[in-house]
Amino acid sequence: EKLGVKFLFGTTIQGLDIEGDRVRAVMTSAGPVTGDAVVISMGPESGLFGRRYGIDLPVYPVKGYTATIPLEDESKGPTMGGADEDRLIGYSRLGNRLRMSSTAEFTGFDRSFKPGDFRTILETGKDLFPRAFDEKKAVLWAGLRPMMPNSVPVIGQAKYRNLYLDTGHGHVGWTMACGSGQFLADVVAGRKPQIDPLGLLYGT
Ligand SMILES: Cc1cc2nc3c(=O)[nH]c(=O)nc-3n(C[C@H](O)[C@H](O)[C@H](O)COP(=O)(O)OP(=O)(O)OC[C@H]3O[C@@H](n4cnc5c(N)ncnc54)[C@H](O)[C@@H]3O)c2cc1C
Known part of the structure; x- marks a missing residue:
């Protein structure tokens, strides 16, 4: 401004x-x-x-999901961003929070989500960063990527x-x-x- x-x-x-x-x-x-x-x-x-x-x-809209969770123990979180290439989950550190994202879906302009949509994301997070976070505190979100073919x-x-x-x-x-x-x-x-x-x- x-x-x-x-x-x-x-x-x-x-x-x-x-x-x-x-x-x-x-x-x-x-x-x-x-x-x-x-x-x-x-x-x-x-x-x-x-x-x-x-x-x-x-x-075209391509839907993805993120879970953002405060780190209970910051030393157990990642120090830099990365990806689990087997389960196609990306993660990054946002200060004292961990953000994990995944999935590419064709659902039109539907931005809705339900807790079950995040099961793989949260399970992967627990495997990669044991005892780093409490999944009940996760802030869940879904958004649309503007994709070209x-x-x-x-x-x-x-x-x-x-x-x-x-x-x-x-x-x-x-x-x-x-x-x-x-x-x-x-x-x-x-x-x-x-x-x-x-x-x-x-x-x-
Ligand atoms: C789950 C997920 C994870 C992602 N992870 C990454 C990542 O790690 N790294 C990365 O680089 N990118 C990532 N992206 C992609 C990134 O978010 C998008 O590429 C980026 O947001 C596109 O920016 P944009 O400004 O073009 O569109 P948008 O961010 O969609 O912004 C468009 C804006 O236009 C507004 N708008 C639309 N129509 C109207 C209207 N009629 N009147 C007024 N306002 C309107 C919308 O409200 C919106 O605010 C991710 C996306 C998703 C969904």
């Missing part, structure tokens, strides 16, 4: 106001928002939204001259967030990106 960013929390994007070859405004529940450039970064919803405006964007995100200008995409990062959106932001900023500003854009840009 010190740099001039304004966040509109709790605001729903309803659509785009198109005028000729450009987006005039983003229509939101807080009224129209105008800007020099508009970026679609709506996670798994990006595909449906983009297709309303004729953008061929095959981003080829696992490559789509970044750059699309369809209208001031409309851009930065989406489809699938299971590594946090990992690629800063790099994607830098890449998109270069594209919007007309600078040469630091990496080869072929295959990343929409339509290439």
Whole structure:
């Protein structure tokens, strides 16, 4: 915000106001928002939204689950992130908490979950880190990854001259967030990106 960013929390994007070859405004529940450039970064919803405006964007939701648990004995938790490759469970240390995640399911936009969905995650955690946590304290969550069929995100200008995409990062959106932001900023500003854009840009 010190740099001039304004966040509109709790605001729903309803659509785009198109005028000729450009987006005039983003229509939101807080009224129209105008800007020099508009970026679609709506996670798994990006595909449906983009297709309303004729953008061929095959981003689909792929559901995953996480359990985040305070470490009762910090010395028994992992010191760095890793994975159990047999059971396909990833884990990372978040301060004095352990987060474990797993599963890729095609369930549409259903974000619901039940305790039984986390059995393998919690059993694996107990095997890997015995007596490190009390599973009853686990905070459970399910979310949707914005997946592209080829696992490559789509970044750059699309369809209208001031409309851009930065989406489809699938299971590594946090990992690629800063790099994607830098890449998109270069594209919007007309600078040469630091990496080869072929295959990343929409339509290439
Ligand atoms: C279980 C699980 C584990 C993961 N683990 C990792 C990991 O270890 N490392 C890693 O790098 N990545 C991981 N990911 C992937 C990562 O979370 C995603 O790639 C990343 O969140 C994508 O970021 P995004 O901003 O594109 O989309 P999102 O994070 O989905 O954000 C999109 C935002 O748009 C908002 N939105 C959508 N439609 C509207 C609308 N109409 N109006 C207003 N707002 C709207 C949504 O509310 C949301 O806040 C994991 C994902 C899951 C599900």
